[in-house]
Amino acid sequence: MLGANGAGKTTTMQAIAGLMSWRGSIELDGRPLPRRPEQVVRSGVSLVPQGRGTLGALTVLENLRVGAAVRTDAAGVSADIDRWCEVFPVLGRRSRQTAGTLSGGEQQMLAVARALMSRPRLLLCDEPSLGLAPIVVQELFATLARINETDGTAMLIVEQNAELAMDLASTVYLLDVGTIAASGTPADFRADDAVRTAYLGY
Amino acid sequence: MDLFLERLISGLTNGSIYALLALALVVVFRGTGTLNFAQGELALFTTFVAWWLTTQSLPIWFAIAAALGVGFIMGALIERLLIRPVAKRNDMAVLIVALGLFTGLNSLAGLLWGSETKIMPSPFPNGESDFISIGGARLYGDALGVWGALIGLMGLMTLLFRFTKVGLHMRAVADNATSATLAGVRTSRILAIGWGLSGAIGALAGVLVTPLAPQQLSLTTMFSIFIAASAAALFGGLDSLVGAVVGGLVIGVLEAMLTGYVSVIGGSLQQTSALLIIVVILFAKPTGLFGTTKLVRV
Ligand SMILES: Nc1ncnc2c1ncn2[C@@H]1O[C@H](COP(=O)(O)OP(=O)(O)OP(=O)(O)O)[C@@H](O)[C@H]1O
Numbered sequence: 395m396l397g398a399n400g401a402g403k404t405t406t407m408q409a410i411a412g413l414m415s416w417r418g419s420i421e422l423d424g425r426p427l428p429r430r431p432e433q434v435v436r437s438g439v440s441l442v443p444q445g446r447g448t449l450g451a452l453t454v455l456e457n458l459r460v461g462a463a464v465r466t467d468a469a470g471v472s473a474d475i476d477r478w479c480e481v482f483p484v485l486g487r488r489s490r491q492t493a494g495t496l497s498g499g500e501q502q503m504l505a506v507a508r509a510l511m512s513r514p515r516l517l518l519c520d521e522p523s524l525g526l527a528p529i530v531v532q533e534l535f536a537t538l539a540r541i542n543e544t545d546g547t548a549m550l551i552v553e554q555n556a557e558l559a560m561d562l563a564s565t566v567y568l569l570d571v572g573t574i575a576a577s578g579t580p581a582d583f584r585a586d587d588a589v590r591t592a593y594l595g596y
Numbered sequence: 597m598d599l600f601l602e603r604l605i606s607g608l609t610n611g612s613i614y615a616l617l618a619l620a621l622v623v624v625f626r627g628t629g630t631l632n633f634a635q636g637e638l639a640l641f642t643t644f645v646a647w648w649l650t651t652q653s654l655p656i657w658f659a660i661a662a663a664l665g666v667g668f669i670m671g672a673l674i675e676r677l678l679i680r681p682v683a684k685r686n687d688m689a690v691l692i693v694a695l696g697l698f699t700g701l702n703s704l705a706g707l708l709w710g711s712e713t714k715i716m717p718s719p720f721p722n723g724e725s726d727f728i729s730i731g732g733a734r735l736y737g738d739a740l741g742v743w744g745a746l747i748g749l750m751g752l753m754t755l756l757f758r759f760t761k762v763g764l765h766m767r768a769v770a771d772n773a774t775s776a777t778l779a780g781v782r783t784s785r786i787l788a789i790g791w792g793l794s795g796a797i798g799a800l801a802g803v804l805v806t807p808l809a810p811q812q813l814s815l816t817t818m819f820s821i822f823i824a825a826s827a828a829a830l831f832g833g834l835d836s837l838v839g840a841v842v843g844g845l846v847i848g849v850l851e852a853m854l855t856g857y858v859s860v861i862g863g864s865l866q867q868t869s870a871l872l873i874i875v876v877i878l879f880a881k882p883t884g885l886f887g888t889t890k891l892v893r894v
């Protein structure tokens with residue numbers, strides 16, 4: 395999901411996640427989503443909010459365990475913790491450190507891993523690349539692409555860097571003042587001169 | 597020397613009670629960011645329940661267990677029915693509700709059980725001869741019992757917060773309620789459990805302190821104890837469990853020493869000395885001695 399500052403990307407994400415009230419309908423697989431955040435998580439949608447929102451006073455491990463709040467399979471939870479600590483090695487190395495003392499990039503990894511701990515069918519990421527070094531962003535996006543492939547987790551990602559987003563995405567939505575101004579495959583987008591000059595700026 | 601020891605013992609015993617009630621305050625503060633002004637009166641009310649059950653010739657241990665249960669339920673109900681609806685508005689509204697509860701619970705206890713002083717039996721051996729001698733000082737059974745209760749409760753709370761899912765979720769909500777709810781934590785249930793837990797801890801403090809308190813069980817018993825407990829919680833920065841316990845013990849011992857050794861400070865000035873300690877701490881360190889300045893990376 396692309397769009398200028400103030401286009402309504404975060405608002406959209408927060409509405410889906412149940413952080414604000416809304417009118418109309420939001421559906422996943424044809425079924426309406428509930429309106430309360432913890433119920434949304436239970437129906438398989440997990441948000442990595444803009445600005446991460448990790449639990450600073452809790453350790454990395456504890457953050458991951460909180461991410462599994464909706465699950466009751468203790469063995470599966472431990473296995474998933476091990477898995478994400480391997481996928482994001484920095485989390486494994488710093489598992490007993492409090493989240494507040496991690497670097498910005500490390501916190502972003504933790505936020506993503508914590509959201510994945512609920513085993514979502516749909517992962518929402520609001521500007522996961524914010525404040526990260528370009529190389530780290532590429533690693534993170536490569537990891538997300540792998541998870542999408544192996545687990546079949548659908549992902550809705552807000553990204554300011556249009557080129558980067560279009561390399562990753564199968565469908566691109568362009569948001570403008572709260573409405574979808576254009577949507578299509580990355581190829582469509584690149585081919586459409588009007589959209590390109592108006593929104594992508596080249 | 598034995599006089600000093602006796603004062604130390606009595607200070608530690610009162611301090612343990614302050615610590616218990618301070619723990620109740622901290623549990624609520626960490627969850628909701630509210631200083632529950634009604635905590636002392638809730639403890640008083642549940643103590644009256646325990647006393648009333650003993651007058652129905654029920655065993656004291658049963659009465660205490662029932663008071664803890666009533667404390668839990670009342671705490672949880674207060675959160676759900678009175679605090680939560682106004683908490684969305686603003687902090688001042690919560691404060692006013694808590695003050696209303698403070699007078700409301702006190703009046704209700706007076707209405708149900710009358711204003712004359714009651715004698716609350718102690719669950720511990722507290723006869724004239726139930727003591728052991730340490731360096732010439734007498735350590736009575738009920739003092740030991742109160743210490744044991746504090747140590748036991750600290751152990752249980754450590755287990756709760758370190759090793760259980762509910763405890764982990766309570767810490768998550770205390771840290772950042774929005775993040776916790778986004779992770780799927782049932783925030784509202786966790787808050788109710790926190791208030792319930794603090795109601796039960798308050799009840800424990802109440803039933804343990806009244807047999808020791810000079811005015812026994814009356815409508816004013818908890819006032820001075822609540823003030824000392826708030827000082828203890830503040831001493832620890834309001835969000836530290838260890839700080840609340842250390843604070844309670846320090847204030848208890850300081851009070852005992854000040855009233856014992858400084859002749860101008862009679863028994864009636866005890867409360868003032870506790871308040872003085874609060875003021876001094878707040879001047880020196882506004883976040884309390886154990887308060888966490890949250891680490892935030894932006
Ligand atoms: N509660 C609110 N009341 C009034 N206006 C709001 C409110 N919340 C958001 N807005 C406005 O709605 C618009 C969309 O905000 P939103 O945070 O969704 O933008 P965004 O697309 O995520 O932008 P950015 O790229 O800067 O993160 C902004 O102009 C914002 O000021």
Ligand SMILES: [Mg+2]
Binds near residue numbers: 444520
């Ligand atoms: Mg945004």
